[in-house]
Amino acid sequence: MKFNDFTFPHPVLGIGDAIRGITGFVNNPQITVLEDRYKILIECNLTNDDLNKILQEGNAEFLCEATCSNTVYRENTISDNARIEFEVPKKQVKGKVEFICLLVAKKNLLNYSNADAHPDYSGFTFDLDKGDILVFFGEFNFDADIKYEKLKAVSSFMEVVGRDDIEYTNIDLKKSKIEVQLPTNEYNIYRGDIIAQEMKFAPIFHASFVLNALLTALYNFEDNKDYLWAKALKYRLDNEDQFKNINIQDKDNIPEIAQRLLGNPFGRLLNGLNVIVESTENEE
Template structure:
């Protein structure tokens, strides 16, 4: 359900200007991953005296509805306070999981009204049933196919592969991960033990091969938002403080976004080169 397009016969806080007050989330909803389940923690924000009074009297409660259309999973979690915590077994969801957070009537509320309701409701009262919606806090989603615990690893959104029919490196964005496709000869060099297993070369790869591929992906982000690599990056951009003031739609931000995603690759490159030089000098 998309609440932006929903109307109710009674005033609901958070829907248009039906009731004066503020709803939302105190912080971004937190998703913690364990071996077999996701733990969800949500903190709702509410400022409306009449609704707060209903909560204090035990006549209203917080509700979060979680649904996954791919597995027909649906679960409601109720809470008597603004912090809602629950767990979802991994095996019960796949792909997009959607959440809606509400304040609902805990019991029947005859002759309900709200002092801060829009003037269109002036003089009217409403008989509400248990479960009727009083306030809407917001919606959010996460993708159960994304390995959230490994999001900061480059391997979570990019991989280097061999492609026999090309002469020059190609970047393929139409896969679940960004694919850096190398011609066979270059790929064999890349995979050789002397290159692939040498940790000192990691910063060189990040500042060259990986950064170039990531820039290509970010500059073409909007056309590929349905791919898993884009969803993983979008989650990081929305949930990490370091990206708070960097809008990916403003193209001039993309070089900085890419460098932040890779943990300052140029700085690590220079430090890595210094380590290589020092180690070489010590061997002489």
């Protein structure tokens, strides 16, 4: 839903330039993953004097509507202050869960006007009913299919498979996970007990085909942003402090973004090789 595209018969802060004032969220909404539910924390930002007065008089309240079209889940949470906290049961949602945050009239408001309203509303007052919208703070969503608690694991967004019909490694971005496709012979070597079960080789994999596959994915991110792997990576880019000042829209940043996502794969590669060399020398 694009709530900002709606029009109202009365001025609503946050919709176009109907009312001057700052609105939105103090920080990014927080989503905490618990065993059987998601905990949501939202802090709304409101600086309009007339609306703050209505709120202080007990004539308005904060509302967050959570919906999931895949399961027909819908729940409204009401709060008397700008901090809204609630929980969403995991079993009731699947796929995209959407949230809209508003300030609404708690009771009928007669002759409502706002000193900071656009000049088009000058001289007009409005009789508002209980539940009418006063402020649109914003909307956000998350994907319940993403295992947020495991996002830093490469396996959360990438997997390696074998294919009989290819001669060289292929990267398939049209799946829920980035798929590194190896020719069957190479895949059998990769999955063999000697390599697959040896943790010392993990940094080598990350600095080689895992990094190459991730670079390919990031350079083609916009064309594949609806796939689950892209949503998982976007969540990390939007919520981790290490990505605050680095924009994926600038292609020059992509090599650094990829290395940050993988936890400095080249540094770990060199340290890993050093461990292998030292262990070999000790065995001799």
